[in-house]
Amino acid sequence: MAVIQTAPSVQPQAPSAHSTHRVREILSWYESDNPGTKTNIARLLNHGHLAGTGKLVILPVDQGFEHGPARSFAVNPAGYDPNYHFEVAIQAGCNAYAAPLGFIEAAAARHAGEIPLILKMNNHDVLHDEKDPIPAVTASVKDALRLGCVAIGFTIYPGSAHAQTMYGQLRAAAEEAKQSGLAVVVWSYPRGSSLSKEGETGIDVAAYAAHIAAELGAHIVKVKLPSPHIEQAEAQKAYTKAAVPIGTLAERVRHVVQSTFDGRRIVIFSGGAKKDNDEDVFDEARAIRDGGGFGSIIGRNSFQRPKEHALKFLDTIMRIYGGEMQ
Amino acid sequence: MAVIQTAPSVQPQAPSAHSTHRVREILSWYESDNPGTKTNIARLLNHGHLAGTGKLVILPVDQGFEHGPARSFAVNPAGYDPNYHFEVAIQAGCNAYAAPLGFIEAAAARHAGEIPLILKMNNHDVLHDEKDPIPAVTASVKDALRLGCVAIGFTIYPGSAHAQTMYGQLRAAAEEAKQSGLAVVVWSYPRGSSLSKEGETGIDVAAYAAHIAAELGAHIVKVKLPSPHIEQAEAQKAYTKAAVPIGTLAERVRHVVQSTFDGRRIVIFSGGAKKDNDEDVFDEARAIRDGGGFGSIIGRNSFQRPKEHALKFLDTIMRIYGGEMQ
Amino acid sequence: MAVIQTAPSVQPQAPSAHSTHRVREILSWYESDNPGTKTNIARLLNHGHLAGTGKLVILPVDQGFEHGPARSFAVNPAGYDPNYHFEVAIQAGCNAYAAPLGFIEAAAARHAGEIPLILKMNNHDVLHDEKDPIPAVTASVKDALRLGCVAIGFTIYPGSAHAQTMYGQLRAAAEEAKQSGLAVVVWSYPRGSSLSKEGETGIDVAAYAAHIAAELGAHIVKVKLPSPHIEQAEAQKAYTKAAVPIGTLAERVRHVVQSTFDGRRIVIFSGGAKKDNDEDVFDEARAIRDGGGFGSIIGRNSFQRPKEHALKFLDTIMRIYGGEMQ
Amino acid sequence: MAVIQTAPSVQPQAPSAHSTHRVREILSWYESDNPGTKTNIARLLNHGHLAGTGKLVILPVDQGFEHGPARSFAVNPAGYDPNYHFEVAIQAGCNAYAAPLGFIEAAAARHAGEIPLILKMNNHDVLHDEKDPIPAVTASVKDALRLGCVAIGFTIYPGSAHAQTMYGQLRAAAEEAKQSGLAVVVWSYPRGSSLSKEGETGIDVAAYAAHIAAELGAHIVKVKLPSPHIEQAEAQKAYTKAAVPIGTLAERVRHVVQSTFDGRRIVIFSGGAKKDNDEDVFDEARAIRDGGGFGSIIGRNSFQRPKEHALKFLDTIMRIYGGEMQ
């Protein structure tokens, strides 16, 4: 089992300072929110390597629930320990760490105040096979408060026959979260019997999924990187007629960002399955950056490799986002 | 991305005044409602170009949710920005602007008090294909209060196998809205496995849908413009026997208005998909006016063209309703 | 009894428009409030003769409760009828009308949407004589919603031995009002056994009372016009040391405004008892205007004279505030 | 009126890092608290100039409420503006800013996430003269959440005839705050008809007041600096018998800290009225530091002088606490 090092006596946060102009600009988009929610969005934006840049790299570890522990952690068994992921997120300088209730409960006190936390409020597992999936609600807004989280995370599956139920659950959770001064992060992953496998990441579907999440009141929207595929015939007509540029990944990112209130909501992109070649991930980060995306949420590519590799890998991505490297 | 102009230092509202006789007459129909709800109906009727006439032109922008962002906004990309639609509605002198939660949240504070708002409380997307659709509940009456809305908007699909669920959701929302002094606007759109495509806008079905909405307690009912088609055999007998005049659009509008408590509820009509020829829309407005309808709710025909065209287009419609032009 | 004329068919509100720069500036001070509360503050600022100027003239009629009906209305018996005051406020172009529950209930439906309403949520009568008074809570936030009000009004008596109880009642009412998108208007009237009669309007006490109301979360603060008297010895030292200019009424108004978050809260001044000479009231309005005050709340001087005189009287005051006359 | 500068484009917070050993040690004392409360205590300890040292300098501005605006701000009129104090606290590198509801509401959104906030939940004014005072409850735990505060602040007056009421109010507020993941800061100020003026700061009374606050569940206790006076005869016997060293200020601080769970609760000391000689304040800080105190809460000595002087003054105090100067 993994040995967790005790906290090194490192330098604490530097003297306080005003938010940067960019962070203030981003906060101005959330004009209907109370200062509590704005504070928690600011905490996300003002933490870690990318603090103040308006860019975000978030470490999510819900794979144990979503795919099972061995598929998630056997390749790097240190990841079985909930503390490990806090350590990686903190040492890498991520903006936040996101996980389900149990993984947060198991290590939040030890790392209190060291990294913004996002409580993944619903989760899905693959022990049951269904065409129209629905996650289980596995935590509450009150849990997020007692665990010191800055945001709730909620997954919706647009395209599922159960989408209405999920949207309704999200609505209620978001209302309570906003009243309590928390931020709302929505994972919007199209799935369901009406969509082809290719369609789940088609550009029309991805942009639509991002828009729906924003309409449901999300402060931060997470979608998968879109392919050039167009799933819906009616959408195809619109893309053709308006000649929407979707040829490159950066162009598709730009379209998704535009579809999310013309860029007035934070949109981040998921890394997907572990890639064999890190350069592919770096190229994706470059495309997200160049397309005006706000960053990445990178799970498997981070925790399915040894810690020192993960830290170097995340550092490279952050430097791409921060403009410190091309 | 669209550039939103800062507010010009225009002339504020003119000195306050009593409501017109027509507005007071309309308000008298809602005699079971409390002064709060009457106040908010009055706000709708006393705002904009048509203030005091008893006629309404409302800008709705829920197309992003209902059809996807590219299908809605690619043709006029300024529409990706939630602020754009507030600007159009305000500058055109619409009576109100209606949109889902996210679009309202994104721009309501900036435009506080400048246009009556209708919070679209449920919404449907087309990522899942179903014969008997049901929208998701995506906002609450409390959201409407905190966002400064004058009314909730709620869609029902009479004819869907899930109609009972929707009616029940509407009932609960309307009860709470009325207690809170808000108005209730119902989009009544027949759809479902029991109706033919043609039947969805058949005159018998349209009149029936309007009546159901009124029976459910709607203050304002929105239906599609009806065709002469009659869907239900039993209804056909009644129309024939009584020789109900439904030959012209104005006659059909008159019949729908009559079916909605003999004209004692506000009934407005939706414009439908973007028309190639504006004259067709103007003719529809004339028919609505001549048939005793109360106005239009015009989305795609407004926001799927450049702003200056939209303002001119809306101005023409309002002048038709206001009697300033034939 | 007074004959209430039916509503003349006057011109409704002019085409809608953006708020003025001044109104937007004022709204920006309420940055912790939701769009609903901002909307209702905007409604106050955008209504009537002074719409858009950032100035307010409000008609309050709680004298019947506070002093008894004959003392209030015998001199102008039309005032016994609750409708009368709505008519005066509407015809004069006041920004709002404020009254206790019964007076609002009796006439709000007839005048729905014609004038912003402030529900006076607590009231005091003089049938019991006490040195440390406390008003009774006579209405609720839910009442304000069902009656279509834009704000609650709440009286506190700083200096009363019961001030803690009032502050706590106001706190709870303000929290609920803000959640519901309403504004909060606080009448802050120093009274109690610790204050001399002269001290109740002393400049130190008036500025203190305004500051307390703002600290309690008031959006709009109403105080009496201050005299040059200084009540508290410790305060006297501060005024002397800093040489705070309080010689003229305009200077004292300026000091009260400064004491209310450096002018970042709306402060209005009450007219007090019926004056024999209107010019005295006009001079006070000029001093309020010149000192940076936001307007007046004028009850007895309005309703204790015939209607036509009242309208002319109020018009003069509004023209002073609006800069249309010196 | 004061001109508030817009935020300079300064460097945001440095890359995140583990808490120091000292911070972790302090957090370990709060072992019954949930991770949310620990997170918010950590936020206080990890912010500003003294981040990570376990020492705190907090800027409180409740003087406007407690003593009146002129007595508080006339000497430095910039302080009338709520934004001014946020600016001072942020630029000085304070650990936190504490104020009543109105002062927080007026500026929290603009400064979201830039400084930990403590909502002063009850407040007292001097317009009523009483021997046994009780503050009014002026805000709620829900207010603290919606405003993004890390803690509630609550004043008790041990020695007042109303102490039981205050203790009960604190109990209820603290219970709700802890469930919501907030920290609880208690101002424990002995006052009341049973205490002599000298006794209010007597060492026995100060130590007792600190202990009571800790017993009531405070995470952070604020008391006044104690004098060598001993108020209670029975206490005098105990001090004499055990020969408790209380001759120097540092010894008295040590005794108060010991009395607060043997140093296992954070105890900070208030600066009191504006001192003529800054060296006196610096000497007090040295005594607090040498006696094992955790820092200072310095209001009037900070905001009753020009900003540049205040920043230099606070910097000196922080350097004393941080060990950067003797």
Add this chain to the structure above:
Amino acid sequence: MAVIQTAPSVQPQAPSAHSTHRVREILSWYESDNPGTKTNIARLLNHGHLAGTGKLVILPVDQGFEHGPARSFAVNPAGYDPNYHFEVAIQAGCNAYAAPLGFIEAAAARHAGEIPLILKMNNHDVLHDEKDPIPAVTASVKDALRLGCVAIGFTIYPGSAHAQTMYGQLRAAAEEAKQSGLAVVVWSYPRGSSLSKEGETGIDVAAYAAHIAAELGAHIVKVKLPSPHIEQAEAQKAYTKAAVPIGTLAERVRHVVQSTFDGRRIVIFSGGAKKDNDEDVFDEARAIRDGGGFGSIIGRNSFQRPKEHALKFLDTIMRIYGGEMQ
């Protein structure tokens, strides 16, 4: 019916003492829990034969509900009496006794304080045959409190089409239990139409089920002993690639423990159906012990034999866990 002997005057638990290092280590894993929950976990760990060892043997008797009374108790009719199982658990020195509401209610008062109780909050019967089962919620957290229980027990069926409902029920029950200072024990039994019979105990599924229970916030997880079977193709790849050792039962136990937060949650294993040969059960206990498991929950093998045999049988198992025999 069985004659229940009155309780012999046996030796109570030894005088209280500090928890052992092992118990303190285990408690440290539950760092987000309040002292109440930690106290109740400590009660489980500090009771009976295995007190202080960190190992647990629990007697569960929910078979009457799950399989029917005759199938459960006919072979040893003493088991029809709820008191019988309390007696066995107490006399055998089990750490706890777990049962549904009725069985607890029937005997809890007589044995108050003699053995930690776990209230089985949901239960399933076999009178209805379904492929995707869901237990009924049969008790509440308030029941657990009034009956003096240390924990609630809750069953989930990962793999069932109704898993989302169960997870949601567990979430709500666990939140309330933790607020009330109770511990949460989750029976995680994979079942449902997506799993083969063999798959229900496959090592990948068992490890996954244990992980899900921990992610849902369980303090103690109970699973069935896993077989070497691997059910899911994607999981097979992960096990092969990482060469996870699962050949022996001890290795499989070790993998399940690792999958449950790297051993930072208590995982116990169920004995399953009555074995013909006790040595098989003992060998299983040895494998659980050697694999780092925390103990057993043994129902049918205990109560489906005469009491004296049961006591001897349980004693052997405890001595295996306690290291007193190989």
